[in-house]
Amino acid sequence: MNIVSRYFRAGMTRRIRKRVLPNLGRILTGWQIRRCRCCERITLFLTFGTDEETRICLRCTANLRYELQAEYLRENFNPESLDILEMDPNSCLRRFLSRGRTYIRSYFRPGHKPGTVREEDGSVMEDITRLTLPDASLDIIVSSDVLEHVPDVAAAFRETFRVLRPGGTHVFTVPYEARTVRRAMIENNGIMHIETPEYHSDPLDPRGILAFWHFGPDLDVHFGHSGLGFALVKGPEGKRRSVVWAARKPI
Ligand SMILES: [Zn+2]
Incomplete structure (x- = not known):
């Protein structure tokens, strides 16, 4: 493994530890599978924050206000x-x-x-x-x-x-x-x-x-x-x- 890929791998591990793990519960519990009111397709909504502003349709990227x-x-x-x-x-x-x-x-x-x-x-x-x-x-x-x-x-x-x-x-x-x-x-x-x-x-x-x-x-x-x-x-x-x-x- 060269120095560059080692650097990126270290950065990735740090990012996962700092950002993803503490928020994993919220990211997982915020998931929804339902029909999107914007693209009208059955889709997965992912949550990246604390309210519906950051819950977005995986297909069309709509959040609630866009829906x-x-x-x-x-x-x-x-x-x-x-x-x-x-x-x-x-x-x-x-x-x-x-x-x-x-x-x-x-x-x-x-x-x-x-x-x-x-x-x-x-x-x-x-x-x-x-x-x-x-x-x-x-x-x-x-x-x-x-x-x-x-x-x-x-x-x-x-x-x-x-x-x-x-x-x-x-x-x-x-x-x-x-x-x-x-x-x-x-x-x-x-x-x-x-x-x-x-x-x-x-x-x-x-x-x-x-x-x-x-x-x-x-x-x-x-x-x-x-x-x-x-x-x-x-x-x-x-x-x-x-x-x-x-x-x-x-x-
Ligand atoms: Zn959509």
């Missing part, structure tokens, strides 16, 4: 006749949403020019507060745990109102809190914290991503002036009280 969102979309929309924007290039909802008449998937990176098409997967860089899409050009916008991280969320709702057709809907998930509160804001190009900083896990950043907002059942009171009508359409469900919101542009 709720998939269920709402399937129950209420026939994608074939709709123009759709999904603000996530890799979500488990793509299998359903990509059946749309048109389907745009977008990604977000600060510093990238809005409208840039990424070569690796064809997704488009979009900033939800200044979309590059024309007025009244979409029937559905889908975002999943995005809006709580947008400092100027009023601008995001103004933009979604602008690009939706009358009768169009922005279907979104955000963590469900007791009330709507701004937790942080951007001032003089820096972050000003109003509440204790709260970070959510982010696949792109090991430090996590800051929550600028909490959203509660009073969402309509705070952002109804955008012209959108907000309705809680799924949940709360599970330990984390997962919900789905539909923000609809009136006909």
Whole structure:
């Protein structure tokens, strides 16, 4: 055995001892075999944490909030006749949403020019507060745990109102809190914290991503002036009280 493989084997043993063994009970007891409400197949759900946020379908990677969102979309929309924007290039909802008449998937990176098409997967860089899409050009916008991280969320709702057709809907998930509160804001190009900083896990950043907002059942009171009508359409469900919101542009 050479020095490199010995090193990796030692690392692997250490990782198993430190991370897997202490959590083995939870990983095993959290397993579920059931029909996934997103991909609609019988599947194994694996748990990697303490709540349903980290319990995922082995086939499509959906967790509870994605399952709720998939269920709402399937129950209420026939994608074939709709123009759709999904603000996530890799979500488990793509299998359903990509059946749309048109389907745009977008990604977000600060510093990238809005409208840039990424070569690796064809997704488009979009900033939800200044979309590059024309007025009244979409029937559905889908975002999943995005809006709580947008400092100027009023601008995001103004933009979604602008690009939706009358009768169009922005279907979104955000963590469900007791009330709507701004937790942080951007001032003089820096972050000003109003509440204790709260970070959510982010696949792109090991430090996590800051929550600028909490959203509660009073969402309509705070952002109804955008012209959108907000309705809680799924949940709360599970330990984390997962919900789905539909923000609809009136006909
Ligand atoms: Zn699934």
